[in-house]
Amino acid sequence: MVKVLVLGATGYIGFPLCQSLRRDGHMVYGLARSADKARGLARHEIRTVVGTVEGGEYLDIVRKANIDIVVDASSANQGSYHVLEGLKAVSQQRLKTRGRHGPKLGFIYLGGSWVHGSSTAPVNDLSPVAVANDAGCPTQPPELVAWRPALEGAILDAREVLESVVVRPALLYGGSSSLWSLWSLWLSPIAKAASEGSSSGVHILADAAAQPGLIHVDDVVSAIHLTVGKFGSVSTASGNYPVFDIVSSSEPLKLILDAAAPTLRLEGSLTYDGPGDNAFAVAMNTTMRGSSTRARDLLGWAPKHTSMAEGIEAYVDAWNAHQ
Structure with a gap:
């Protein structure tokens, strides 16, 4: 003990x-x-x-x-x-x-x-x-x-x-906590547009080439x-x-967010504007090929969850349920 x-x-x-x-x-x-x-x-x-x-x-x-x-x-x-x-x-x-x-x-x-x-x-x-x-x-x-x-x-x-x-x-x-709010930077505007029934594109502070x-x-x-x-x-x-x-894992951010959008019932497309001068967004768009x-x-550690993209529906639903 x-x-x-x-x-x-x-x-x-x-x-x-x-x-x-x-x-x-x-x-x-x-x-x-x-x-x-x-x-x-x-x-x-x-x-x-x-x-x-x-x-x-x-x-x-x-x-x-x-x-x-x-x-x-x-x-x-x-x-x-x-x-x-x-x-x-x-x-x-x-x-x-x-x-x-x-x-x-x-x-x-x-x-x-x-x-x-x-x-x-x-x-x-x-x-x-x-x-x-x-x-x-x-x-x-x-x-x-x-x-x-x-x-x-x-x-x-x-x-x-x-x-x-x-x-x-x-x-x-x-996870089950509402505190994985980091992803709200991207998921919140998508969810908001979907709830409003918008069919126009959603602009997000994301770099289409980022691979966090x-x-x-x-x-x-x-x-x-x-x-x-x-x-x-x-x-x-x-x-x-x-x-x-x-x-x-290291996965393309565009792959993840493009899959998250229909899970949140967004009819429009996503426009990747990059992080701009937003310090938080810059950090979130960090590309890392880690080991x-x-x-x-x-x-003696080994991950049990090895891809966010593959389980995106469950992860997005969990995030959405805590909003």
Whole structure:
């Protein structure tokens, strides 16, 4: 049994992760923003902490419950720097109490594969990523996540006091949560035009040539669960490079959206206007030919959902049911 605290425990990835870990017999704690959300977690045997990532209330439970691993699934963006500093302080105190050879606190940071930027060349978790517009890197991350490589570096540099792993999912889809709203950038205007009975074309902020790396939310949960189970052999203390890209496919965006349109009962056609200067749209249109070979070899991970395009009707219906 491992004691795990999940930040973002009620979220798109955090909640199914808590359920998965609990089913496997782990002691799971979850951070919730309100008493009502906390009760929702408690119904699933998840011990709760009411507070926010910014407030740092969860640090008390890390100390008092002797948490083994903290998973940051909070999507706090640069707020995760505060998480890192708080956990380093807790782990440093733990080492002072137990001695420098005692177990360090574990940390799993959930980042994203957009750090690779957009490229048709193959990439994996060993490929260099640009920090502060490093001109020597072959690709640059989109502006939306340009800060993330530096955060990853800070996490890995904390190995003297904190054992860490960075997990980078590709563009997420699927599941039962309304929070896979990333795809609303494209699906919402299609659904709106369909509901209005429009037979004219729909303009969307998409690049017809884009081919994003994709991953189903359940497969990300599986990868993080396996990381918890094999943490000692894959973290910064293991000698392996503790960064894992989690991607199951790279598929043409046009193929996916052209198939989604009739599922949403759109009679007209789609016009691909490209992302323009919309920073979010630029990131969503990132092309990635990714590989998760190391996750397969070191974690024993394998995706169960290997194509979004093939199951598009079910995925779009799930998205639409939560709008």
